[in-house]
Amino acid sequence: MRRLNAGQRHLVQFDLNGKLVSEESEPRLLLSDFLRGVLGSTGSHVGCEHGVCGACTVRLNGRAVRSCLTLAVQANGERVETVEGLARDGVLSPLQQAFRRHHALQCGFCTPGILMSLAELLDADTDVNEKSVRELLSGHLCRCTGYGNIVRAALDVFAEVSATEPAPDA
Numbered sequence: 001m002r003r004l005n006a007g008q009r010h011l012v013q014f015d016l017n018g019k020l021v022s023e024e025s026e027p028r029l030l031l032s033d034f035l036r037g038v039l040g041s042t043g044s045h046v047g048c049e050h051g052v053c054g055a056c057t058v059r060l061n062g063r064a065v066r067s068c069l070t071l072a073v074q075a076n077g078e079r080v081e082t083v084e085g086l087a088r089d090g091v092l093s094p095l096q097q098a099f100r101r102h103h104a105l106q107c108g109f110c111t112p113g114i115l116m117s118l119a120e121l122l123d124a125d126t127d128v129n130e131k132s133v134r135e136l137l138s139g140h141l142c143r144c145t146g147y148g149n150i151v152r153a154a155l156d157v158f159a160e161v162s163a164t165e166p167a168p169d170a
């Protein structure tokens with residue numbers, strides 16, 4: 001693995017929500033700070049800054065990761081998706097629409113991270129049920145009232161998506 005000099009700045013380029021971004025970064029700069037402070041992409045929030053709360057979750061090559069535990073240089077050459085990339089042409093994604101229908105957008109601070117983790121689950125070829133949704137949400141600390149509306153929104157959108165998928169061959 002190439003050694004990075006702590007004092008030096010390095011060019012970091014990656015695909016952010018379908019667009020190539022390119023800026024210099026110190027090797028120690030966190031991806032969360034790079035996104036927010038350098039690129040001005042402030043949709044991902046920062047709470048605990050040590051991997052516990054889930055607020056900073058983004059997708060790196062499709063996998064949900066804590067951007068506060070990822071260095072910006074680790075994203076070089078990769079694909080990063082943040083909450084800003086969910087809506088297309090001004091139309092909210094099915095997941096976002098379900099959150100709106102079920103009033104699952106509570107404090108809003110942790111919602112971007114929750115949406116990115118749920119988006120990974122939505123893309124995975126796996127059965128989704130209340131238990132798996134609650135298990136996923138256990139990695140996102142919600143301090144407002146509870147997870148009921150978020151769980152309902154998630155199950156609603158998963159049911160909607162599986163209803164539109166073609167039936168498997170008999």
Ligand code: FES
Pocket residue numbers: 045046047048049050051052053054055056057066067068069
């Ligand atoms: S800010 Fe990254 S997990 Fe809390």
Ligand code: FES
Pocket residue numbers: 105106107108109110111141142143144145146
């Ligand atoms: S949704 Fe943010 S603390 Fe509950």
